[in-house]
Every structure is written in C-alpha cells, then in structure tokens.
Amino acid sequence: MTPADPALAASLRGERAYHDLCRAALAAMIDGAQRHVVTGEDVSASGADAEVLGRRLRSLAKEMRELPEGPLFFGRLDFGRDARTAGDHAGQRYHVGRRRITEHPAAPPLVVDWRAPVSRAFYQASARDPQGVEVRRRFGWAPGSRGESADLTGLEDEHLGKEHLGKGRYGEERLGEGHLRDGGSEGSEGEPFQAPRARSRILASEIERPRVGPMRDIAATIQPDQDDLVRAGLAVSVCVQGAPGTGKTAVGLHRAAYLLYTHPQRLRRSGLLILGPNPTFLSYISQVLPALGETGVRQSTIGNEIAHELGIGIGIGIGTGTGPGEDDERAAVVKHDARMAEVLRRALYARVDPAAAGESGDLTVPDGSYHWRVPAHTLGRIVADVRAEEPPYAVGRERVRTRVVRYVQERAERRAGPRTNAWLQKVSRARPVGAYVDAVWPRARPQEVVAELLTDPAALAAAADGVLDADEQKALLWARPPRSWKSARWSAADLVLLDEVAGLIEHPAGYSHLVIDEAQDLSPMECRAIGRRAAFGSVTVLGDLAQGTTPWAAREWGELLAHLGKPEASVVPLTTGFRVPEAVVALANRVLARLDVAVPPGRSLRTDGELRIRRTDDVLHETVESVRRALTYEGSVGVITAGTDVVRVREALGAAGIEAADVDRLGARVTVLTAAVAKGLEYDHVVAVEPATIAEERGGGGGGRGLRRLYVVLTRAVSRLDVVHARPLPFE
Structure with missing residues (x-):
C-alpha cells in the first residue's frame, strides 16, 4: 500500500487526533500536579507528615514539568476477544508510551507505561505465541519530533491472531510501508533489516536513525531477549556479556527505569546508583532515564563516589610520575590487586594494642x-x-x-x-x-592509615609480609611523601585503598540496586568497593570482556562477580547486534580472533552499513577527505586517533574549514577524540586514524590490551567506518 492509500490516511488521522487528546490530558496532569503542591501546603496533618507530603508532591510536579518533549506513544496493542487467551484484556486496545497518561486517576489510561505488565506483550508477542494480541501496531514519527501530532508520518500493523496466519507476517494489510521516520527511503543497499520477531521497517528505521548528541532510550525498539533482562526482578543480580551494538548499556538503563517503576517505595528509601567508567560516558547516557520519566537518579564513577563520601579531592590518576596524586602503572597494578585488602586489614588492626x-x-x-x-x-x-x-x-x-x-x-x-x-x-x-x-583501640581515619602504609617502609613490610614481595612493596611507597596525610594528593588507585579501609572501619550505606557499566575494566579492589555498596542489594553488571583495556581487566566474569560479592549472578550473553553494521562487525571479529578472551564472535542483523579501508601516504589529507565525505550524510562523525595524533588531526581539519569539537562537547557534528575515551560512545560515521599507532600507544599495554583498544575503536561506528592508514594494519 502507498502512503496515499485511503485506509492509511484514515488511520493516520485517527491516531493524530488521539495523540492530540493525549497531549491535552498530559497538560492537565502537569497542571494538576502543580495545584496539588499548593493545596498540599495547607493539608491538615502533623508537621512531619505535612513536610513528607509536600516533598512528594513537589517532586512529582517537578518530574512532570521536566518530562522531555516528544511523541507520547510509539506502539499499540489490540487484544482479541477470546478471554481464554487475552484474559482481562480481551477486546481491549492500549497505546504504549514512555509514561502513563490519563484524563483522571480513576479512569482507564489513554497511554500505558512501557513498563506496565500489559505492555510486555508489545515486546514479547509473536505469531507463534500471540499472548492474546491480534494486532501490534508501530508508529513512525518524523526525526527529532517534539510531539506535534502532524509528525506522525507512518504506521505499521503486525497481525498475530490465529485468523491471520497464512496471510503473511503482517496479514494482507501492511499500513505505512515505505512511509517511515526517515521519509520513506527505499534505496538502501541489501535486504531490509530483519528484526528477531518481525520484519518491521519502522523498527529498523528507529534503530538505524542517525544520531547527534546524547544516547537515546530504546523503549520503542526493545527486543525479546533484551526485555527479559529489563524485567528481571529486583532481587536478581545479572551480568550481561554484550558484544558491540547489542544494546547492553540501554538494557541496563531500562532495567533501572523498570525497577524504579515497579518498586518505587523501596528504591526511594535505599536508592539506585548508576556507575560508569568516566564523566564523558555519564554525560552521554544522562538523558536516557529522564526521557523515560525517571529523574534524580544518581549517576557517578566509583572514584567520584568514594571521593564524595570521604570528602576528598583526587589527583590525576595513572600518570608518569611516582609521587602522591599520580601513579606509574606498576604501582597502580599493585594497588588494584585483591591482595591489598589483606595488607590494609593488617595495617588497620595493627593499631589495636x-x-x-x-x-x-x-x-x-x-x-x-x-x-x-x-x-x-x-x-x-x-x-x-x-x-x-x-x-x-x-x-x-x-x-x-x-x-x-x-x-x-x-x-x-x-x-x-x-x-x-x-x-x-x-x-x-x-x-x-x-x-x-x-x-x-584508637580511632582511625582511612587517610591516616593509607598514608602511613605508603610512606613508612617498616609499617608496609609488617602489613605486607607474605602477601607482597619486595618489588611490589617498593612500587607502593611514595617517592616524595607529603608532610602529613592531610596534605596528600590521592591518586585514582589510592581511592580504592581508602575505601577498603573505610569499609573496614564502618560499613558504607548501601543501595537496593546498582547498574555497573563497562564492568570488564574494573579491578578487584574496585569491585570490592562496589560490592560493599551492594551488600544487601542486587546488581546489573554490563560489559564485554573483549573491550577490557585496563591492566587489571577481567578475563572471565566468574572472578569479577566473586569480588563484587555476587557469585550467584547469572551471566547472559548478547551476541546479536542491532546498531553496528555487519561489515563493521566482520572487521572487528578479525581483531577479536587475536584477543585472548573467551568471547564468541559478534553478529549483526544490519546489512546496510559501509566499510572503507584507505591506505595512503598522506594520512592527514585522507582523514580530512573522509570527514568531508562523512558530512554528506546525516548523523555524527567521530574521528578517533591515538592520543599523540589528536592535536595535528584537529588542526588539519581546522585548516580545511571543518570545525571539530573535543569529546566533552556532546551534540557536535564532528568530534575528534582519543581511543582511550571512545569506549561506550557511538557515532554514525567513524574515521579510525592509523590503527597501528592506536594499538601501540603508551597505555595500550601488553597482553593484547592495545588490540583490545583498537577493537573498541572499530566498533564505535553505527553506519559507516573509514579506516585510514599508512602503516600495515595490525589485524592483517
């Protein structure tokens, strides 16, 4: 059917009118929430009760006002009339969106929250198992829509009821085919994207849509295996081993949103924490939970979390010096080793006399x-x-x-x-x-205990006897000790030592749930620090062993989960990619084969991507030309280089009239960044500059770590990848 088909036009008019109704209802909900704040101030109750009520009302009103603008629903479920299969939903129709919308608290919802039990059928129902659903409808919205009803440009019905079997996966009618979010392009190479449960072009269009700026939510595109993980119970700890482009980060964030929806009281009391590898990554994912209606969730790195709780600043982390505030790699490796827990325990309790x-x-x-x-x-x-x-x-x-x-x-x-x-x-x-x-039994401060250990060879030797050898002890000692522990500049590795001692002195306040991303790079001591905060809660661990680039990166999940205190957590692999094109995954698999990790090769359901490997005698010129070509397409462009090449690549682009931002400026069209900070980020078009230099760069390390960093770089592209090189490629 064409976009001009009368049936499609009538359906679109009806859905646009319904969206107008929902938008008016949402405006009334926001206005009503604000009015409740005013009336709540005059509530007849004790002072404490009135204060609690006031806080809750103000929080609700603030959340409602801060909801991001956008379409109010992305799907619809039409249940059959047979109560034996549809149960209480027999004959009902539900629009599914990111937040519940109703005209009155007691009235049936106009839009059901994607996390509600009834919405699960939107993600799980299939022709083989319809779950009472006759028709699943997906809506196509114009890119960047702020929620104007006119932006509803297409829709697509998937018929699941028994009476439709034998008529094709969507039955005889397929409304809106070719009239999708991207304007209905039919000229992509290869066959259309094959979703696991349905051949849906609207679904493919949403997954493949170009992006600029922070990460988006995937509420409209969650796949069945992802949905199983998202809806795992609060008491369940799970580890997701996810190949690039499988959506593991999105799964973790959507699980957080699901738990906040399902257990609001408990999580309001004891909290939920999102831990990421660095501030850039946290900025990149920062808009996902607010888009799902969840604001105020703490997002941090484990280092910042420790520093915040201890009220201290940190130095520059792993560097080239040996004094306080910075560590050479040898010292950092020893500090992150699990054996340090015993050394610190001995040092603390040696004070008991x-x-x-x-x-x-x-x-x-x-x-x-x-x-x-x-x-x-x-x-x-x-x-x-x-x-x-x-x-x-x-x-x-x-x-x-x-x-x-x-x-x-x-x-x-x-x-x-x-x-x-x-x-x-x-x-x-x-x-x-x-x-x-x-x-x-004198009082003890973590800073005092650790500073004494790192400045006094005799104290260190006594605590480390039989645990660390002489060379390891020498690596730990500060070459230029501070005058006292109060003036020490603590390194990133020192923070885990301080937290270990703080945990021995007094157990930290815990969380009901923690989502831990890029977990493969956590050290045993970092895991212990996180585990103390999850002692009475559960965790969602997200990572990819193949992307481990720290000296202490995990080689298998069992040991890491044991350090977290969650050895019972199940490890669930996600190997099917939805974002990274097949050609890019195939290239990355060539690097993966050279890594000493037990990770199965990734695969992709996308055949529309593009890979270009450009050998040249002038890397800077070819890089500029690759960026020019990338700018003829929609979406973001990431130019990823070794750290030593960032300045000259940015200067070359500037001389060619191409403005290039650094990685901290989200939303820029062209970004130049080092391979060291690329992990977790995505760009529509990636230009990987001189892979051999990336693999050999200082900090890449031995044992395959340089190749792992290159593996990360090659898998940041979600549409097109250009590899520009003069030197031989390290994976050939």
Whole structure:
C-alpha cells in the first residue's frame, strides 16, 4: 500500500487526533500536579507528615514539568476477544508510551507505561505465541519530533491472531510501508533489516536513525531477549556479556527505569546508583532515564563516589610520575590487586594494642567516692574476644568500651542493686574508660592509615609480609611523601585503598540496586568497593570482556562477580547486534580472533552499513577527505586517533574549514577524540586514524590490551567506518 492509500490516511488521522487528546490530558496532569503542591501546603496533618507530603508532591510536579518533549506513544496493542487467551484484556486496545497518561486517576489510561505488565506483550508477542494480541501496531514519527501530532508520518500493523496466519507476517494489510521516520527511503543497499520477531521497517528505521548528541532510550525498539533482562526482578543480580551494538548499556538503563517503576517505595528509601567508567560516558547516557520519566537518579564513577563520601579531592590518576596524586602503572597494578585488602586489614588492626594501657595494666574507674578496678587480664580477654569477632573497626572499639562498662556494672549491681541508664552513661564517659579505649583501640581515619602504609617502609613490610614481595612493596611507597596525610594528593588507585579501609572501619550505606557499566575494566579492589555498596542489594553488571583495556581487566566474569560479592549472578550473553553494521562487525571479529578472551564472535542483523579501508601516504589529507565525505550524510562523525595524533588531526581539519569539537562537547557534528575515551560512545560515521599507532600507544599495554583498544575503536561506528592508514594494519 502507498502512503496515499485511503485506509492509511484514515488511520493516520485517527491516531493524530488521539495523540492530540493525549497531549491535552498530559497538560492537565502537569497542571494538576502543580495545584496539588499548593493545596498540599495547607493539608491538615502533623508537621512531619505535612513536610513528607509536600516533598512528594513537589517532586512529582517537578518530574512532570521536566518530562522531555516528544511523541507520547510509539506502539499499540489490540487484544482479541477470546478471554481464554487475552484474559482481562480481551477486546481491549492500549497505546504504549514512555509514561502513563490519563484524563483522571480513576479512569482507564489513554497511554500505558512501557513498563506496565500489559505492555510486555508489545515486546514479547509473536505469531507463534500471540499472548492474546491480534494486532501490534508501530508508529513512525518524523526525526527529532517534539510531539506535534502532524509528525506522525507512518504506521505499521503486525497481525498475530490465529485468523491471520497464512496471510503473511503482517496479514494482507501492511499500513505505512515505505512511509517511515526517515521519509520513506527505499534505496538502501541489501535486504531490509530483519528484526528477531518481525520484519518491521519502522523498527529498523528507529534503530538505524542517525544520531547527534546524547544516547537515546530504546523503549520503542526493545527486543525479546533484551526485555527479559529489563524485567528481571529486583532481587536478581545479572551480568550481561554484550558484544558491540547489542544494546547492553540501554538494557541496563531500562532495567533501572523498570525497577524504579515497579518498586518505587523501596528504591526511594535505599536508592539506585548508576556507575560508569568516566564523566564523558555519564554525560552521554544522562538523558536516557529522564526521557523515560525517571529523574534524580544518581549517576557517578566509583572514584567520584568514594571521593564524595570521604570528602576528598583526587589527583590525576595513572600518570608518569611516582609521587602522591599520580601513579606509574606498576604501582597502580599493585594497588588494584585483591591482595591489598589483606595488607590494609593488617595495617588497620595493627593499631589495636592491648599492652598500651600503661605499666600497671589495671583500669580504675571512679564511681562517686568509690573506685572500681578492672584487672589487666580481664581487659586483655575483652580486647581479644572483640578482635576474634571481627566486627567493623569502629564497632569493635565501642564493643570494648561497652564490655568494660558491663564488667563494672555487674560488680556494682552485686554491691548496691540495679544501675540506671544515667549511671551507665556516666561510667561510659568516665575519663579513664575513654583513655583506655583510645590507647588500646584508637580511632582511625582511612587517610591516616593509607598514608602511613605508603610512606613508612617498616609499617608496609609488617602489613605486607607474605602477601607482597619486595618489588611490589617498593612500587607502593611514595617517592616524595607529603608532610602529613592531610596534605596528600590521592591518586585514582589510592581511592580504592581508602575505601577498603573505610569499609573496614564502618560499613558504607548501601543501595537496593546498582547498574555497573563497562564492568570488564574494573579491578578487584574496585569491585570490592562496589560490592560493599551492594551488600544487601542486587546488581546489573554490563560489559564485554573483549573491550577490557585496563591492566587489571577481567578475563572471565566468574572472578569479577566473586569480588563484587555476587557469585550467584547469572551471566547472559548478547551476541546479536542491532546498531553496528555487519561489515563493521566482520572487521572487528578479525581483531577479536587475536584477543585472548573467551568471547564468541559478534553478529549483526544490519546489512546496510559501509566499510572503507584507505591506505595512503598522506594520512592527514585522507582523514580530512573522509570527514568531508562523512558530512554528506546525516548523523555524527567521530574521528578517533591515538592520543599523540589528536592535536595535528584537529588542526588539519581546522585548516580545511571543518570545525571539530573535543569529546566533552556532546551534540557536535564532528568530534575528534582519543581511543582511550571512545569506549561506550557511538557515532554514525567513524574515521579510525592509523590503527597501528592506536594499538601501540603508551597505555595500550601488553597482553593484547592495545588490540583490545583498537577493537573498541572499530566498533564505535553505527553506519559507516573509514579506516585510514599508512602503516600495515595490525589485524592483517
């Protein structure tokens, strides 16, 4: 059928009118939320209750006002009338969107949230298993639509009911074919994109749509295997091993949105945290959850999370120096090693010294005119018993105090009967008791413990005996120690040491759920830091072992999950790509074959991409020409180079009149970036400059890490990839 078909025109008019109705209802919801804030201020309740109610109303009103503009629905479900298959939804029709819209709280919704149970059929129903659905409709919207009803340009029906079997995957009618979001281009090379469940050109158009700026949500295009992961229960921890372009990051973010929708009260109390590898990546994904109606979710790196909790700044991380604030690679590798946990535990508890009470060893506690004596052997037994229980350091300190007071209390009650709480507090605060506790179990600060370990060879040797060899201990010591721990400049690797000690002193506040992206690059000590925050919650771990580029990158998921404290988490592979074209995946698989990781080759369902390998004697000239060509297409252009080449590539582009931004400026048409920061980012067109230099660059490291970095670079392209080189390619 053509776009001019009367049936299509009538359907589009009806859906546009319905969208106008939904938009009016949403405006009323936003206005109503604001009115509730005003009336809530006058609510008749206790001060505390009124304050809680006011916060919730203001939060709701703020969320409603901050909803991004855009189409209000992307799909529709028409259920059959047979209650045996459709259940309570028999004969019902539901529009599916990013947020629930209703004309009245008690009225049936005009749009159901994509996370609602009924919406699952939109992602899971098939001709083999219709789940009561007769027709699944997808809507095509003009690119960049801000929600104007006129932007609804196409629709496509997939008939799933039994009466339609044998009429083709979509039945006899296929409304809107060729009239899609991109204007209905029919000239792409190869066969149309084959979705796992349906041959849907609207679905393909949405997945392949060019992008500039932050990452988009995929609520309209979630595939069945992705949906299974998104809707996993809150108590379930899962690890997603995702090949490039499989949507693992989007799956993790949509799972976060799903859990916030399904368990709002619990997650409001204990929180949900998104952890990414660097601030650039977090900026790139920052708009996904707000687009799904979820605002205020904390997104951070593990380093920033630790620094924030400890109230300290950080240095420059792994660098070329050896002083505080920067680490050479050798020192960083040792600091991130799991064995450091034992070294730090020893260093902390070496501060506990039962013999530090004084020459007599006995403790005399005043009680008015009377004095109680606690014998030295009793004090020693108290300290030894508490040490054996292995409580957090701060808890152990208070247990010593409590048991000393209890010893005195028992003797006082034998002499004069029960003691009051006021008496107990007086004894607990008595100066001799406090002095004794400070002497045998002194207070400890993480910064003080770690600084002593990294500046005092004797203290380090005692704590690391039998754990680290002499060379490893030497690598840890600061070459230029600060005057005191208060003036230390902490490196990125130091942060995990500080957090380990902080966790030994007192358990950190945890989260109900953590989403951890690019997890393959986490060190054992970073995993332990994250695990402490997930001790009583669950995790979604996202990553790709083939993209591990740190010196401590994981080689298999089991060990990493054990360090996280989640050895029971299931590892689910995603190998089918929807974003990266087949030609690009095939090239990346040639690099993958040279990596020592147990990862199956990726595959792609896209046959429309383009790969050009350009050998040249003038790399800069060919790079400029590749960018010029890329600019004749829609979408973003990423020029990825070794760090040593960034400046001259940007200058060459500038001399050719092409403005190129750095990676921090999201939304730029052309971006020049180093291979080191490319992970997790996507560009419609990528120009990879001199792969051999990227693979050999300092920081790429041995053991295949340079090739892994190149693997990352080659898989950032979601439409076209140009490889520009003068030197031999490292994968040939």
